[in-house]
Amino acid sequence: MFVPLWIIIANAMLVAFLITRAMRSGGGDMLERQRRTAPTHSAADEHRLMTLPQVQQAMANGHKIEAIRHVREASGMGLKDAKQMVERHFPR
Structure with a gap:
């Protein structure tokens, strides 16, 4: 060619x-x-995010990915940060 x-x-x-x-x-x-x-979140922001009813319900049902999604939507943070935050409060 x-x-x-x-x-x-x-x-x-x-x-x-x-x-x-x-x-x-x-x-x-x-x-x-x-x-x-990247926005930084204080301890008060972190507590507010972890006490959201959607996050609490998702974790009670064992849906960690759904809880991470709700944290990301409410805070605008990245996937890695949201995952670490959820795992800090709900270790399994």
Whole structure:
């Protein structure tokens, strides 16, 4: 199969341009930016989240994933943080 040389060169230049642009624009890893902007929750916030009726009911029924989902919806926190919070209060 024949691919014209100008197509190969144009694709290489496009890739180089996109890589250069990505390196200049972000200033770091996406996960690192999320960690820097992640909201912190106080002990009072944590207690309020763990006493939500939906969270209590889900854990009483043994549905940890559902409880994590309710915590995430109520707080806006990430999956890892919500999971750790639920597991701290309901160890099993």
